[in-house]
Amino acid sequence: MLNIKSHLSQLLVEALNVVAPDALGTSIELTRPKQESHGDFSCNIAMQLAKPLQRKPREVAKDIVDALPHSPWVEKTEIAGAGFINFFLSSASKQRVVNAILQTGEAYGHAASNGKRMQVEFVSANPTGPLHVGHGRGAAFGASLANVLAAVGYQVAREYYVNDAGRQMDILALSTWLRYLEFNGINVPFPPNAYQGDYVRDMAKIIQDHHGDRYIHEPWRVLDGAPSVEEDADGHLDQLIANAKRLLSEDYAYIHNLALTEQLGDCRNDLTEFGVVFDRWFSEKSLFDSALVERALALLEQNGHLYVQDGATWFRSTQYGDEKDRVVKRENGQFTYFASDIAYHLNKFERGFDELINVWGADHHGYIARVKGALQAMGLDPDKLTIALVQFAVLYRGGEKVSMSTRSGEFVTLRELRSEVGNDAARFFYVLRKSDQHLDFDLDLAKSQSSDNPVYYIQYAHARCCSVLAKWGGAPAMLASVADLAKLAIPYELTLLKRLNDYPETVEMAARELAPHLIAYYLKELAADFHSYYNGEQFLVEDESTRLARLALVLATRQTLKNGLALLGVSAPEKM
RNA sequence: GCGCCCGUAGCUCAGCUGGAUAGAGUACUUGGCUACGAACCAAGGGGUCAGGGGUUCGAAUCCCUUCGGGCGCACCA
Numbered sequence: 001m002l003n004i005k006s007h008l009s010q011l012l013v014e015a016l017n018v019v020a021p022d023a024l025g026t027s028i029e030l031t032r033p034k035q036e037s038h039g040d041f042s043c044n045i046a047m048q049l050a051k052p053l054q055r056k057p058r059e060v061a062k063d064i065v066d067a068l069p070h071s072p073w074v075e076k077t078e079i080a081g082a083g084f085i086n087f088f089l090s091s092a093s094k095q096r097v098v099n100a101i102l103q104t105g106e107a108y109g110h111a112a113s114n115g116k117r118m119q120v121e122f123v124s125a126n127p128t129g130p131l132h133v134g135h136g137r138g139a140a141f142g143a144s145l146a147n148v149l150a151a152v153g154y155q156v157a158r159e160y161y162v163n164d165a166g167r168q169m170d171i172l173a174l175s176t177w178l179r180y181l182e183f184n185g186i187n188v189p190f191p192p193n194a195y196q197g198d199y200v201r202d203m204a205k206i207i208q209d210h211h212g213d214r215y216i217h218e219p220w221r222v223l224d225g226a227p228s229v230e231e232d233a234d235g236h237l238d239q240l241i242a243n244a245k246r247l248l249s250e251d252y253a254y255i256h257n258l259a260l261t262e263q264l265g266d267c268r269n270d271l272t273e274f275g276v277v278f279d280r281w282f283s284e285k286s287l288f289d290s291a292l293v294e295r296a297l298a299l300l301e302q303n304g305h306l307y308v309q310d311g312a313t314w315f316r317s318t319q320y321g322d323e324k325d326r327v328v329k330r331e332n333g334q335f336t337y338f339a340s341d342i343a344y345h346l347n348k349f350e351r352g353f354d355e356l357i358n359v360w361g362a363d364h365h366g367y368i369a370r371v372k373g374a375l376q377a378m379g380l381d382p383d384k385l386t387i388a389l390v391q392f393a394v395l396y397r398g399g400e401k402v403s404m405s406t407r408s409g410e411f412v413t414l415r416e417l418r419s420e421v422g423n424d425a426a427r428f429f430y431v432l433r434k435s436d437q438h439l440d441f442d443l444d445l446a447k448s449q450s451s452d453n454p455v456y457y458i459q460y461a462h463a464r465c466c467s468v469l470a471k472w473g474g475a476p477a478m479l480a481s482v483a484d485l486a487k488l489a490i491p492y493e494l495t496l497l498k499r500l501n502d503y504p505e506t507v508e509m510a511a512r513e514l515a516p517h518l519i520a521y522y523l524k525e526l527a528a529d530f531h532s533y534y535n536g537e538q539f540l541v542e543d544e545s546t547r548l549a550r551l552a553l554v555l556a557t558r559q560t561l562k563n564g565l566a567l568l569g570v571s572a573p574e575k576m
Numbered sequence: 577g578c579g580c581c582c583g584u585a586g587c588u589c590a591g592c593u594g595g596a597u598a599g600a601g602u603a604c605u606u607g608g609c610u611a612c613g614a615a616c617c618a619a620g621g622g623g624u625c626a627g628g629g630g631u632u633c634g635a636a637u638c639c640c641u642u643c644g645g646g647c648g649c650a651c652c653a
Contacts, residue, residue, distance in 0.1 A: 027593085035596075044595065047633065057633070081596045082633060126653065168653060234652090312651050323579070323649065330651040337653050365580055366648045391581080391647085433589065436581065438646065440588075452615090454601070460615050468612045509592060521590060524600075535608090535617040554612095576615070 004073060004501065005030055008041055008087055011074070015067035019060070020049055030087075032502070039078070039086035040094075040498065046083040057083025094497040095485035101500060101556040102480035109503045109563050114153035119348060120146040122359035123271065124161040127263040128172045129197050131270055134361070134392040136414040137439060140430035140569070141390050142359040143276040144516035147567045149357075152511040157353070160278045161344060164260050165285040166337060170241045171195065172263070173256040177244055179204035180215060180255075181222070188219045191240070193233050203262050207255065215255070217247045270415050274423055275569040287343045293335055296343040296378065297328060305377040315342075320373025323366075342374045349380050357514070362389040362436065388514050393430075393439040412443065421446050421453070427569045428455035431516045454524055458561060459573055461527035465558035466574040468539050469551065476555050483552035484545050492533040493553060499529050503560050507567070516568065523564045530557050 012028050026048055033042045046061035053060060061079045068077065073093035078086050101108045122142025125135045143158070150156045163169070175195040181188055183204055190196075207215065226239035245252045264281070271277070287293050297313075300306050305316050311331035315338070318325050328339040348356055360367070365387075372382035395412055418426055420443075429446065432454070433439060469476055488497060503522065510518040539550045562572040 029593075031592080031595080033596075034591095034599085038596070042595085047595085050633075084596070128653095163653065166653060310651080314651090327651045332651080334651085336651065341653095361647095362581070363647060364653095368580095389581080394646090437589080438582075442588090445588090452602080456615055457601090460613085464613065464616085471612050506592095513592075515592095517590085518592080521600085524590095528600090531616055532618090534612080535614090538611065540612050576613090 004089065004093055005041065005505070007071065007073060008043075011068050011071055012043060012045060012064070014069050015064045016045070018067040019063045020053060033086065038080060038084070040089045041087040043085045043087070044083070046079075046085060050083065061085050091489050091494065092486065094494060094501065095488050097497055097501045098483070098485055098488070098552050098556045099480060101559050102552065105559060106563060106566075108559060109507045110151045111153040111504075111508075113155065116154050116354040117157065117352065118149055118154040118355045118357065119157045119159055119351075119353045120149065120357045120359065121159045121161055121348075122146075123276070124163070125267070126163045126166075126168050127260055127267055128168050129195060129199060129263060130411075131267055131414040132411040133395060133414055133417050133441060136274070136417060136426065137393045137430045137435075138359055138361065138390050139271060139274060139276045139414070140427050141388075141435050141516065144427075144431050144519070144568050145357070145359070145388065145514055147569070148507060148510045148516050148519065151507050151567060154355075157280065158278045159280045159282055161282050161284065162264065163284050163337070164264075165283075165288060165340065167238075167241075169256065169260060171237060172200070172259045173252065174237070174241050174244050175200045176203045176207070176259050177215065177248070177255055178222075178240075180207050181217075181219075183208050184213055184216050186216060186219055186222075188222050189229075191229055191233065191237055193237055199263075199266075203259055206262070207258065215248060215251055221247060274414065274418060275427065282344070282347075284340050284344070287340050287347065288335075292347055293339055293343040296346045297339060299346070299378050300328075300342070300374070303377055303379070315370070315374060315377070317370040317373040320369065320376055322369040322373055326370050338370065338374075341371060342378075345371060345375060345385070346378060346380070349375070349384070354384070356385045357388055358385065359388045359390055362391045365389055386514070388435065390435045391438045393441045396440060396442045396444075417443075417446075424459070424570045425453045425455050428458075428520060429453060431568055432520050434515065434517055454520075455570060456576070457531075458523045458527045458565065459570070460576060461530045462558055462561045462565070462572045463574060463576045464534060465530070465554050465561070468554050469558070472540055472547075472551055474551070476551075479548060479552040479555055483548045485549055485552065487546045487549035488553055490537070492529075492536050493550075496526075496529045496533055496553060496557065499526050500556055500560055503564070510567075519564050519567050523561065523568075526557070526561060526564070530561075 008030055009028050016026075016028075026045065028043065028045055030041045030043050033039060046064055047057045049055075049060050050057040058079055061083045065077050065079060065085060068074075073090055075088045075090040077088070080086050104110075120142055122145075123131075123135055123139050125131055125138075131139070146156045146158050171193075172195055175190075178188055178190055178194065179201050182190070222240065222243055224239075224243055226243070227235045229236050248255065268281075297306065300315060305319070306328070307314055307316065312327045313329035314325045315328050316325050326338055327336050328342070329335050345356075368387050371387075372385065375382040375385065421429070425446075430439075488494070503526075506518055506522045510516055537550070539547070539554060541547050541550070565572045
């Protein structure tokens with residue numbers, strides 16, 4: 001398929017070759033003018049060359065236009081403003097897109113494989129409780145981004161990093177056990193910094209149902225040696241964890257594992273229902289089991305990037321622009337989260353991906369320097385890793401900010417949101433704005449206004465297309481061969497054709513900028529063009545050739561809407 | 577205090593590597609169903625692009641600065 005933009009670009013190169021051979025290195029920019037009167041494409045090359053050539057921009061423009069080879073796709077060119085060269089395309093060049101879409105179908109807008117493997121790691125929330133609406137944004141963004149990257153030709157691996165090895169999991173296991181004791185009338189005060197959510201009680205209930213009083217221990221043993229909560233809340237918790245491990249012995253692993261399995265399973269189901277699926281769930285614990293953490297640190301050690309101070313082992317991240325050096329192994333001998341993350345990234349590189357993307361909450365931005373520093377210190381190329389930051393969604397209920405903390409159990413879950421506004425609206429709403437922009441999520445508004453959500457505007461356009469084609473009753477597959485596209489010449493149609501032409505480039509840009517919201521905005525505009533057309537013209541007209549041409553355009557519009565919605569994980573219903 | 581992100585219509589937000597008269601949605605005011613689905617369309621009012629300076633043919637966009645918000649600055653994850 002001939003790409004109009006690159007075609008124009010080629011014409012300009014040939015013209016430049018005549019007018020200013022020395023300036024061939026100048027990049028040629030072709031943009032879509034905002035104003036229709038400025039043509040279909042506009043080029044500012046003459047203004048860029050004016051200075052080096054020491055000539056007036058409009059004169060340069062005139063020479064370039066005179067030197068442009070003739071093209072059947074270009075109807076006319078003109079020089080405008082300060083020296084813009086505007087291209088007006090022939091109708092025929094715009095009409096061709098319909099056939100292109102009908103021939104490629106679901107692949108329209110998708111590029112062929114570029115042979116590169118890319119990994120997108122996202123969500124990666126601690127499996128210590130249900131996903132909340134903040135995670136939902138990372139999930140929707142990451143999933144859409146992965147789809148967009150796959151559409152432009154990458155072989156994309158979607159991965160979830162499971163923090164199953166840290167202190168947080170121990171706290172969850174402890175919390176579960178304490179609730180279990182509570183069920184059995186054992187009175188141990190539940191620490192305020194343990195997990196408060198009801199799901200912890202649910203897990204305690206499961207243990208109770210399956211194992212009765214097997215895990216009961218006396219309160220004084222549970223609390224043995226623990227400082228008071230007021231005195232040292234974290235110390236209190238850590239001592240209780242230590243006591244749990246000692247008292248329960250191997251049974252501790254059972255509770256720990258049950259909590260992990262339950263929460264991870266819940267998380268996976270939740271995401272699957274949300275249309276977010278992963279190729280791999282990567283266990284942090286496996287990094288320790290395979291001694292990769294030790295190996296990664298040994299690598300840093302041998303390159304001289306580690307040192308011991310105050311009993312802890314530090315990574316000299318300040319050498320790579322970090323604010324301060326970071327501990328990788330604590331005084332108590334335990335590795336930090338950072339240590340396993342270094343190992344994890346080493347593992348990613350060893351798997352041979354060409355590019356890596358980590359989707360992180362924006363509160364982790366201070367973490368970027370040290371991770372990239374560690375990569376560099378291990379002799380790996382930090383530029384292969386891109387961090388896409390997603391601002392957390394801030395919830396508002398009744399005009400007031402809802403504070404969210406998994407620990408306190410006060411949060412709105414993703415599941416809750418999905419059931420309130422639906423998967424489609426939630427997916428769309430999440431990616432409707434730039435990812436690095438704060439998202440003010442007014443719950444009342446999201447719930448009450450669900451029918452005002454722009455996603456319905458787009459889905460409605462799709463349903464209308466389906467409805468028209470159904471009313472016509474013919475076989476859509478034949479339209480590609482029988483429609484005379486030259487009949488598509490009124491402004492509504494030319495506008496729509498132009499929009500359809502823009503789709504592949506929009507996908508490319510969304511991939512390049514890691515910005516799936518561009519797809520959402522494109523779809524809104526495509527739907528708007530279609531709705532205007534629908535209201536302004538009758539499709540099922542008497543004249544057969546006009547009718548078939550219009551139906552072909554409707555079919556092409558439907559296909560493009562569907563393709564775009566698919567990238568966002570939003571359904572394209574035939575009826576609403 | 578230091579670092580990163582942000583400030584665009586009453587509200588929520590777009591604005592691509594600098595381009596021509598800054599755009600949507602919502603809200604408000606009008607008009608359009610005996611036509612393929614009115615969950616739609618058409619028209620209108622609404623702006624010192626936070627303030628100031630700079631770079632240049634040209635700045636919402638790039639640089640500096642002030643003000644105002646958010647986030648981060650652990651031997652937590």
